Every structure is written in C-alpha cells, then in structure tokens.
Amino acid sequence: MTGRHGSPRPHPRGFQRGRARSRILRQRHGRRTGRADRQIRAARGRRGAAVLDAGEERVGTVTGPRFATLAVRGSYDHEEAASNRGSLSEPAYLATAQHFDSAETMRATAAGEREGWVYARRGNPTVGHLEDTVAALEGYQVDAEVSAAVTTTGMAAITLATSSFLSTAVGAKPNIVASPACYGSTVMVFDKRYGDERGVSVRWVDDPLSLDAWERNVDEDTRFLFAESPSNPMVQLVDIPALAALAHRAQIPLIIDATLATPALMRPLALGADIVVHSLTKAAGASGRSMGGAVIARHDLRFRGQPTQMTADFAGYLRRGPMRDMGSVLSPFNAWTLLADIRELRARVDTMSTSALRVAEYLADRGDVAEVFYPGLPSHRTHHLAKRDMWLVDSGGPGRDAVNRFGFLLGFRPAGGVPAAHRVLDRLDLVWRANNLGQVKSTATIPAIGTHQQIAGDAPVPPDMIRLSVGLEHADDIIEDLAQALDQRS
Ligand SMILES: Cc1ncc(COP(=O)(O)O)c(C=O)c1O
Known part of the structure; x- marks a missing residue:
C-alpha cells in the first residue's frame, strides 16, 4: 500500500494485494518458532484480498486464511496444542515469572540469547498470543510487516504511542497536531498532561476534514498527526490517505485511533497510516470483562529526528523499552478473556x-x-x-x-x-x-x-x-x- 517511506501511494478505493507479514515474535514469549508461526506468516504473505478498481466492484482474490480464520486461530495451532496437553484453547498463563533449570539458562534468556519470557512485565505467553492475533488482524492486507503491543487500557496505548515521539532529545519545543474530535481522555492527555505539564504545544485542527487546516499547523517541530476515525461520539471520519501523504511529506507519523471501526471494517495501516491504536475494552472485548489497549505499527518507519532503534519495529520497541520500564503491561487473565472475544x-x-x-x-x-x-x-x-x-x-x-x-x-x-x-x-x-x-x-x-x-x-x-x-x-x-x-x- 505504502511505497518507499516518504512516498505513500494511497490506493484510491481501499486495499491492494499485499505481502502482509506479521512478525510473530514467539521468542520473546518462549514459544517455539514452529508451524503456527510459519502458517500465520505464510497466510499473511499469500492472503491478499485484491480489491480491484472495476467500476464499483470490489472483488477479492483470496489465497490464504481469511480474516475470520486468523481471528479464530491466532497464533495457536495443533502443534502448539500438543505441547499444552492438547488444550483446544490457549492456556491462560497466570504466572509472573519463568522458572529456569540453571543459572546459565537464566542468564542467556535474560540476555535475549535464547527463547523465554523471564518475567511477566517483559512478556507472558498468553499476552503474546493476543499481540500476535491483534497484529494479524490489523495487519491484514497491509503491504508491510506489522507488530503489536498490548496495554492495560486504550488510554495506556494512546499515551505510549504518542509520548514516545515527544523526547526533548529530538528538539526542545515539540508540538503535536490533532483532530479535536477525540474521546475526552485523549483530549485531557494532550492538553493537560502534555500541554500544561510538559510544555508541548498542542495544535487542535479547527476543521479535521480540511487538509489545509492540518497543513497550516505542521512545522519542523511537529512530532505527529493524530486523529480518531470514526470519532467518539460524533462518528466522524478523517481522510486517512490524504493525512498520511501530508505526514510523510513532513516525515512524521500519522497515528490513528480506529477503536470504533475495528479491523473488521477498516485497517488504517492499509490506507497509509503508520501507527494504529485501539481500546480493546470496546468491540474487541465485547463481553465487557476486561479492559485493554493495543498499539499496532508497520515496520521500517523512518521519521525526521527519531532513532531507528525506535522506528524499525515500533511496537517491539514499546515492549522492550517504555512498557517494560514503566510497567503498563496487560494482565494475562485480561489477555485471555480478550482473546476469547476477538475470535468472533x-x-x-x-x-x-x-x-x-x-x-x-x-x-x-x-x-x-x-x-x-x-x-x-x-x-x-x-x-x-x-x-x-x-x-x-x-x-x-x-x-x-x-x-x-x-x-x-x-x-x-x-x-x-x-x-x-x-x-x-x-x-x-x-x-x-x-x-x-x-x-x-x-x-x-x-x-x-x-x-x-x-x-x-x-x-x-x-x-x-x-x-x-x-x-x-x-x-x-x-x-x-x-x-x-x-x-x-x-
Ligand atoms: C475512541 C476511543 N479511544 C480510546 C478510548 C480509551 O479506552 P480505555 O477506556 O480502554 O482506556 C476510548 C474509550 O471510550 C475511546 O472511545
């Protein structure tokens, strides 16, 4: 969908056949890089519902598992079930730490030299299954590698995704440009936590449907564009491909909160956005048992002034850095209930x-x-x-x-x-x-x-x-x- 970085090619009416591949980061969860991994990769590589520009017709050419199949299967397959006493569902690993058979195994795992999850703030197998599934669904039909980090709430996802771009190491006077048609707490995070408490200049776009209005606010200190689409509660969309083109000209990310659409109806990464955030507390977790959030990003992002270690795999960076250090990780029990809901x-x-x-x-x-x-x-x-x-x-x-x-x-x-x-x-x-x-x-x-x-x-x-x-x-x-x-x- 998106061409070389900085030159997005938004498809005029949706998606194109993609070589979508989700990086299933099994190692960090201590799961085998086995058949499930290969299958989900292959599925995502081959599956590409080509939506053609044939008048008003949208014809899908599907050659791998479709969205619903990926949602049901996630990254848990027959082989993995066999190593879990045949359990049909992913077990809920309600455990805070991994046991090691020796000091050397502990050292090597903590150093990332072998598979394992070590301590639940660094990763947990059940949480990992949810991350794999969310990445597969949001990355469906996206022509890029995609990975996800799940968080305690939707607000934690928004805060993690956005605060990472506000480092003063990049420049002393950051500003952000955002649609005011956002959920109340998002407005509070931007205005109060970033604006009043940290001196970030918050530029609300007076008409989010006017590209000029966005463009007028962007300058060399702008760190990202942010919008909800559709917005809560006025259910207004923004023109994601047009905003993505603007963001990429400025070499900054376009971050979209697509909670209300869910990947079943719209996938902003396929429309050119760089990072998507969700409150999983909503339709993803529709039974109403758990709160949760997700940050999903395409790989190999390149933004003005932002370090490659952060943008090469942004969701992975969040898991290994800010989330692990600051601790906003989802509980495995909540991940388990969300996994059950997201299947349908x-x-x-x-x-x-x-x-x-x-x-x-x-x-x-x-x-x-x-x-x-x-x-x-x-x-x-x-x-x-x-x-x-x-x-x-x-x-x-x-x-x-x-x-x-x-x-x-x-x-x-x-x-x-x-x-x-x-x-x-x-x-x-x-x-x-x-x-x-x-x-x-x-x-x-x-x-x-x-x-x-x-x-x-x-x-x-x-x-x-x-x-x-x-x-x-x-x-x-x-x-x-x-x-x-x-x-x-x-
Ligand atoms: C669009 C949108 N984004 C984010 C959030 C925040 O989600 P959470 O309550 O899971 O923190 C909400 C909550 O209503 C929302 O509607």
Missing part, C-alpha cells in the same frame, strides 16, 4: 453494524428526532469517506460484491433539547444506561454528562445528544425500546 470480531461487528444502520434509519424517520449522527446515513458529514473506507472485511469475492458496514455507534438528538434527552435516556428499558460502547449489550449515554464530561465546555458535542452503541440483541427489540422511550417523552 468479524461476525459480531457485522451484525451490530447491520442493526445500527436499521436503528439509525428508524430514528431518522421519526418526526420527534431532531438529528441523527451515523456515517451510514447520506446526511452524515463524512458519509463519503465511510463509503470509501469502511468495508466488511472479506465480504467481496468471486460473484459477490463487498459490502459497506458503518459500525455500531450512533448519536441522536430527541426534539425538545436537554430535558427531552434526559427523559428518553431514563425511559430506556432494554438498552443499558452505561458509559461503554461496542459491547454485546446495547448501551446508551449522554456524552456531555458522561464520557465527555471533562471536556463538555470545549468539545463540539451537542449537550442533548444521546450516544447509542448497538449490541447483539435483535434489532427489532432495540427499535421497540427506543420507540417506547420516545413515545412516552412528553
């Missing part, structure tokens, strides 16, 4: 997105709903970008067209302002009033008093907007619940 990602996001479109259309048809925000509706400001970039992975194939899916999150403003929004939220019976999204249970909140309360005064989030995350209940039941809440409103 494609099917789940497909169903949730199909239901969300139905719900959005239903709400848009009601006279007592002032506005609906959903990228699948032609009225949405970034519908054109969603149509171009959000596809259900592997839905196209010989004789069948790929299908757009627009995600599970939407917003709506009941007519009648803030009091009406509060009344509708209070009357929901099936949908849960909760501040999480992407769960199998439908959840609703009012961001201005919930998820985005910290920044309610500054953010362009309407105070009367209800954010609805559509889950796996039957779509008719969700619609009936909304209908009764809106009907009883006055």
Whole structure:
C-alpha cells in the first residue's frame, strides 16, 4: 500500500494485494518458532484480498486464511496444542515469572540469547498470543510487516504511542497536531498532561476534514498527526490517505485511533497510516470483562529526528523499552478473556453494524428526532469517506460484491433539547444506561454528562445528544425500546 517511506501511494478505493507479514515474535514469549508461526506468516504473505478498481466492484482474490480464520486461530495451532496437553484453547498463563533449570539458562534468556519470557512485565505467553492475533488482524492486507503491543487500557496505548515521539532529545519545543474530535481522555492527555505539564504545544485542527487546516499547523517541530476515525461520539471520519501523504511529506507519523471501526471494517495501516491504536475494552472485548489497549505499527518507519532503534519495529520497541520500564503491561487473565472475544470480531461487528444502520434509519424517520449522527446515513458529514473506507472485511469475492458496514455507534438528538434527552435516556428499558460502547449489550449515554464530561465546555458535542452503541440483541427489540422511550417523552 505504502511505497518507499516518504512516498505513500494511497490506493484510491481501499486495499491492494499485499505481502502482509506479521512478525510473530514467539521468542520473546518462549514459544517455539514452529508451524503456527510459519502458517500465520505464510497466510499473511499469500492472503491478499485484491480489491480491484472495476467500476464499483470490489472483488477479492483470496489465497490464504481469511480474516475470520486468523481471528479464530491466532497464533495457536495443533502443534502448539500438543505441547499444552492438547488444550483446544490457549492456556491462560497466570504466572509472573519463568522458572529456569540453571543459572546459565537464566542468564542467556535474560540476555535475549535464547527463547523465554523471564518475567511477566517483559512478556507472558498468553499476552503474546493476543499481540500476535491483534497484529494479524490489523495487519491484514497491509503491504508491510506489522507488530503489536498490548496495554492495560486504550488510554495506556494512546499515551505510549504518542509520548514516545515527544523526547526533548529530538528538539526542545515539540508540538503535536490533532483532530479535536477525540474521546475526552485523549483530549485531557494532550492538553493537560502534555500541554500544561510538559510544555508541548498542542495544535487542535479547527476543521479535521480540511487538509489545509492540518497543513497550516505542521512545522519542523511537529512530532505527529493524530486523529480518531470514526470519532467518539460524533462518528466522524478523517481522510486517512490524504493525512498520511501530508505526514510523510513532513516525515512524521500519522497515528490513528480506529477503536470504533475495528479491523473488521477498516485497517488504517492499509490506507497509509503508520501507527494504529485501539481500546480493546470496546468491540474487541465485547463481553465487557476486561479492559485493554493495543498499539499496532508497520515496520521500517523512518521519521525526521527519531532513532531507528525506535522506528524499525515500533511496537517491539514499546515492549522492550517504555512498557517494560514503566510497567503498563496487560494482565494475562485480561489477555485471555480478550482473546476469547476477538475470535468472533468479524461476525459480531457485522451484525451490530447491520442493526445500527436499521436503528439509525428508524430514528431518522421519526418526526420527534431532531438529528441523527451515523456515517451510514447520506446526511452524515463524512458519509463519503465511510463509503470509501469502511468495508466488511472479506465480504467481496468471486460473484459477490463487498459490502459497506458503518459500525455500531450512533448519536441522536430527541426534539425538545436537554430535558427531552434526559427523559428518553431514563425511559430506556432494554438498552443499558452505561458509559461503554461496542459491547454485546446495547448501551446508551449522554456524552456531555458522561464520557465527555471533562471536556463538555470545549468539545463540539451537542449537550442533548444521546450516544447509542448497538449490541447483539435483535434489532427489532432495540427499535421497540427506543420507540417506547420516545413515545412516552412528553
Ligand atoms: C475512541 C476511543 N479511544 C480510546 C478510548 C480509551 O479506552 P480505555 O477506556 O480502554 O482506556 C476510548 C474509550 O471510550 C475511546 O472511545
């Protein structure tokens, strides 16, 4: 997808056949470099759903395991099961340290001269399986090697991915350029932790859809571009290929938070971005048992002033350096529950997105709903970008067209302002009033008093907007619940 560094070649409508290869870093987890490794590498090397520019047709040519297969299999295969007493699932290695049979083995493992994981802050086999799986999914159809580091939360992933670029060794006055359409805590990290506490100049782009607005803010002290796509809660996309081209001209990374899309619908690395961050607490971990985050990066990045040891394998650098030193590692138990959830990602996001479109259309048809925000509706400001970039992975194939899916999150403003929004939220019976999204249970909140309360005064989030995350209940039941809440409103 991306040509030589500094000259990205964004595909006009998505992906191209790739030689995607995920570096499965078994050694650091003490697993054999065996058949599972070879298989997942081979799969990712051969699998390349070529999406062709044949009119509106998107035809996939698939020659290796597809996305859903990679999600189910991860990096755990028959051979590895045999060395785990035949266990069908990856064991949860709830252990903090590895035992060694001799002082010499301990020395050599700690020195990285032989396979092993040593101590759970340096690595753990279960956490490693999750990292392999996340890298395989986010790196699907990406023409580069890709690896991942998983973290305690999505915010830890964002902090790790971004703070690494702020070293004063590179220059005394760093600035960052970001879309203000971001989750509240991301705004807080940038404004308070980086801006107020560390003197980083934070340049919020006034219109994230205007390339000029981004370009005006970039100078020789800019360390990265950052955007959420789609954003929480306004579900706005950005033009990733265009921003990637801008970032690469400036020789800085484009970092995208793609939590709301999930790799089942959009993979920013395939669109030219350098680094992707996720909150795995959301649709990846849809059963709602664990928090988690991930940083996924293509290899061989080259950025102005940043050392090669950091950019050659950025996720590996995070694991071996900042994460190991500062300790924001995911617990193996949480990795284990997230692994179970991520297996069904494609099917789940497909169903949730199909239901969300139905719900959005239903709400848009009601006279007592002032506005609906959903990228699948032609009225949405970034519908054109969603149509171009959000596809259900592997839905196209010989004789069948790929299908757009627009995600599970939407917003709506009941007519009648803030009091009406509060009344509708209070009357929901099936949908849960909760501040999480992407769960199998439908959840609703009012961001201005919930998820985005910290920044309610500054953010362009309407105070009367209800954010609805559509889950796996039957779509008719969700619609009936909304209908009764809106009907009883006055
Ligand atoms: C888009 C987005 N990114 C990051 C986060 C932070 O994730 P976590 O709560 O796992 O730290 C959230 C949380 O809602 C989010 O919506």
